[in-house]
Amino acid sequence: MLLTKFDPFREFTNMQKMFEVFNVPVESSLGTFTPKVNTREGEFAYHVDVDLPGVKKDDIKIDVHDNILIIQGERNYKEETKKEDYYKVETSFGKFQRQFTLPENVDIENISASGNDGVLEVVIPKLEKAIEKKTIEVK
Template identity: 35%
Template sequence: MSLIHYNPARTTTQGVNRFFDDIFGDNFFNTDAVQYKSFVPQVDISETDKAFELQFALPGFKKSDIKVDLNQGVLTVSGERKFEEKKDGKNYHAVETRYGSFKRAYQLPDSINDEQLDAKYEDGILNILVPKDVKKVQQKSIAVK
């Protein structure tokens, strides 16, 4: 079984329209990071015999800004990082750090142990361990009659 990435923004016309609006809209030459209200964090997904592991790159986030949910086999990771404009005398010429909200969802296979999911956030990386349930992994051949 493999993990299936679910991203509704890429499958709808809304995502296409947003893409073209970003390219040809009024904000084409505006590089102010505040204009972006959402972003997509980078994720590495790996699998072993015993578990799936997801690593989200979320630098600058606080643990309290991140939410991990499992509902009917869909693992959803969401969060928000707000831009805080500090009045410290600095004159920013570029801000490339990502701010705003994000939401990523993955359809998990039936062969997982949802009671033992583990999420840890350390050094800007969110690690989610999704253990497999060995009893559910067993495959069965069915004779055709």
């Protein structure tokens, strides 16, 4: 007999995965979200662009641990509209974390990050190229 742990949100998770197959972005209502990320390699650095609309700089934390870049934070967004005949409140919240394994040729000491118009850009400079090939004489 196979025992499985009861998960009351399993059906919601399965439905969310089904919508993502059709490229319909679905955010979890359980207090988490996954920001979209673009990565690119330039001549002198790697670039990681993270879409974080509504996230304040103070709510973002960037660490490097065991050659893994960790970007994490929390989004708290609330918009209120009060009119004569209606009242509307829209909120969006949740924690996020994205991790990226860094290549060996990066300068960890000089990684920089900046935010502009809801996009966080992390610049990871490359180290100067080391000797790529060396022939070893057998004695």
